Amino acid sequence: MARREFLTGNEAMAEAAIAAGLKVFIGYPITPASDLFEYLAEKLPEHGGIVFQGEDEIASINALVGAVYAGAKAMTATSGPGFSLMAESLGLAAMVEAPIVIVYNMRTGPSTGIATGTGQGDVMQSRWASHGHYMDVVYAPWSVQEAYNLVIKAFDTAWRLRVPTIVLGDTILAHTRELVVAYEPGEVKVADRKPPREPPGQFKPFKPDPDDLVPPMAFYGEGYAVLVESLAHDERGYYTTNPKVYEALVRRLEEKVMKNKHLVAQSDSRMAEDAETLIVAFGTLARSALALVKDLRKQGKKVGLWRPVSIWPLDEEGLVKAAEKASRVIVAEMNLGQLYREVARILAPLGKKVELVPVLSPELPGPDELLDYFEKAGVRI
Amino acid sequence: MTLEIIIAGRGGQGILLTGYLLGKALVKKGYYVVNSEMYSAETRGGFSRSDLIVFPSEAEMDIIKVRKADIAIFMYRDQMISYADYVKPDAQLVILDSTFIDKPAKPWPKVLMVPFTRLAEEKVGTYRVANVFMIGVFSYVTGLIDPDTMKEIIKTSVRPKWVELNLKAFDAGYEYAKENLERLEIKL
Numbered sequence: 001m002a003r004r005e006f007l008t009g010n011e012a013m014a015e016a017a018i019a020a021g022l023k024v025f026i027g028y029p030i031t032p033a034s035d036l037f038e039y040l041a042e043k044l045p046e047h048g049g050i051v052f053q054g055e056d057e058i059a060s061i062n063a064l065v066g067a068v069y070a071g072a073k074a075m076t077a078t079s080g081p082g083f084s085l086m087a088e089s090l091g092l093a094a095m096v097e098a099p100i101v102i103v104y105n106m107r108t109g110p111s112t113g114i115a116t117g118t119g120q121g122d123v124m125q126s127r128w129a130s131h132g133h134y135m136d137v138v139y140a141p142w143s144v145q146e147a148y149n150l151v152i153k154a155f156d157t158a159w160r161l162r163v164p165t166i167v168l169g170d171t172i173l174a175h176t177r178e179l180v181v182a183y184e185p186g187e188v189k190v191a192d193r194k195p196p197r198e199p200p201g202q203f204k205p206f207k208p209d210p211d212d213l214v215p216p217m218a219f220y221g222e223g224y225a226v227l228v229e230s231l232a233h234d235e236r237g238y239y240t241t242n243p244k245v246y247e248a249l250v251r252r253l254e255e256k257v258m259k260n261k262h263l264v265a266q267s268d269s270r271m272a273e274d275a276e277t278l279i280v281a282f283g284t285l286a287r288s289a290l291a292l293v294k295d296l297r298k299q300g301k302k303v304g305l306w307r308p309v310s311i312w313p314l315d316e317e318g319l320v321k322a323a324e325k326a327s328r329v330i331v332a333e334m335n336l337g338q339l340y341r342e343v344a345r346i347l348a349p350l351g352k353k354v355e356l357v358p359v360l361s362p363e364l365p366g367p368d369e370l371l372d373y374f375e376k377a378g379v380r381i
Numbered sequence: 382m383t384l385e386i387i388i389a390g391r392g393g394q395g396i397l398l399t400g401y402l403l404g405k406a407l408v409k410k411g412y413y414v415v416n417s418e419m420y421s422a423e424t425r426g427g428f429s430r431s432d433l434i435v436f437p438s439e440a441e442m443d444i445i446k447v448r449k450a451d452i453a454i455f456m457y458r459d460q461m462i463s464y465a466d467y468v469k470p471d472a473q474l475v476i477l478d479s480t481f482i483d484k485p486a487k488p489w490p491k492v493l494m495v496p497f498t499r500l501a502e503e504k505v506g507t508y509r510v511a512n513v514f515m516i517g518v519f520s521y522v523t524g525l526i527d528p529d530t531m532k533e534i535i536k537t538s539v540r541p542k543w544v545e546l547n548l549k550a551f552d553a554g555y556e557y558a559k560e561n562l563e564r565l566e567i568k569l
Contacts, residue, residue, distance in 0.1 A: 004408060004409070005408075006401070006404055006405045006408045006414065006416070143442065145439065172417070172445060175417070175418065176415060176416065176417045176445055177401065177404060177414075177415070177416040177417070178413070178414065178415050178416070178442075179408045179412075179413050179414055179439070284445060287442075287443050287444060287445050288443075288444065288445075290443045291443040291444045291448075294443065364445060364446065366444060366445075366446050366448055367443075367444065367448065368448065
């Protein structure tokens with residue numbers, strides 16, 4: 001039955017993972033993700049799961065790939081510096097189509113930055129950290145309840161599409177406490193792998209279904225020959241340098257997500273219908289942006305908010321629709337323009353003016369301070 | 382209506398626990414509550430601040446930190462001075478621990494000065510539960526929190542060996558308020 005809890009973002013994301021069927025958590029402590037780890041260390045064994053501390057983030061993500069191939073729903077939690085270490089095997093997970101989930105709480109960078117400060121500087125890193133062309137899915141919650149919901153959604157996406165899926169939070173979200181409607185394991189529906197349909201001798205571990213481009217998955221120990229090949233591979237999982245096989249593989253890794261984009265891409269529009277000015281913001285900063293929009297509305301200004309819930313892929317159609325009536329679009333984010341470039345690209349064919357309000361601060365600005373950043377950037381409403 | 386509450390004092394005064402307990406009680410009442418914390422690196426003696434924003438429903442939720450508080454609770458003079466600007470000039474209620482505060486930092490219209498720390502020592506036997514004594518007073522004065530609900534929350538939120546002491550502190554605060562203070566109509 002649904003419970004009304006009063007949880008921090010990290011506690012809520014841990015609870016969501018348990019509800020989604022988490023069985024293995026492997027991680028390495030880092031601010032602001034350590035308390036999620038500690039919470040699960042206490043709680044997950046009560047639900048028959050295992051919590052393990054790797055010797056570092058590299059070992060942790062590699063073990064996670066092993067865990068999902070053994071059939072367990074598996075997750076890690078980290079922050080920017082830890083994610084940088086995980087970058088190589090994020091690509092591994094994408095290449096071998098391992099459905100891992102990563103909670104990624106952003107703090108202030110670059111490098112170890114201000115360890116206790118919040119940030120939004122990892123929009124690009126969450127998508128392009130690893131080498132080569134690959135795909136992952138990134139959700140960016142703005143509230144504790146949404147963090148809870150999106151962790152469940154992340155497990156669903158990861159297992160449905162066999163793609164590494166990230167929930168991109170931040171320091172503020174991790175430690176802020178809010179009302180959460182939470183559920184027990186079994187009360188939420190999360191996709192499972194598609195099991196092999198052929199007998200062991202005929203099964204090909206990377207042969208996709210034509211409809212969704214996702215290959216059925218065999219686990220270790222089920223009697224199938226499961227090859228987990230990080231090199232370019234054919235449908236059998238054998239290394240190949242064949243250009244055509246390579247192209248088909250890399251294209252499919254992206255297309256399996258883009259073809260199923262309607263299951264993944266989400267956004268939220270507030271007061272956008274008649275907005276002449278559209279503010280774009282995501283994560284906890286969007287909370288301040290929403291309050292600012294309400295203030296400006298009270299002054300009679302036609303301002304709206306568009307907020308991506310999934311950042312990769314973005315709900316491009318949702319953005320175009322929200323920006324329809326707007327003569328200007330302003331992107332406010334806690335970096336020097338990462339989401340901004342995507343928004344400008346998407347709206348360029350419509351001839352919209354897209355402006356940037358960069359916020360570089362280890363603290364989350366409230367609506368009044370956010371307005372100061374607008375002024376500082378020379379953006380007047 | 383949204384209600385913004387700021388609670389601040391020195392590290393060690395139980396400010397963060399106070400925010401948690403009040404927030405949880407308001408969640409139980411059906412409100413959408415946001416609680417954020419700020420504190421200095423020292424465990425004792427530094428500053429400690431807990432913000433509560435109470436929204437009627439999730440649909441109305443926006444800010445995470447207090448802009449201008451409708452209710453302020455200051456348990457120590459330095460933090461009252463630091464955060465006085467975060468309180469509305471016409472705040473519904475300002476609660477001050479007069480053990481450490483001799484006068485309000487601003488001419489707020491409704492100020493309640495109670496020596497929580499001294500009274501906790503006298504009536505419960507230790508100044509350590511001054512925060513929960515204050516919650517007892519708050520519960521009676523504001524009418525926002527049902528005393529039985531709060532006692533249930535204390536039982537599940539405080540370490541088992543301190544539960545009795547905290548329940549005693551809550552009751553002592555509630556009784557003190559009933560005998561000495563007026564009830565207010567807090568708008569929410």
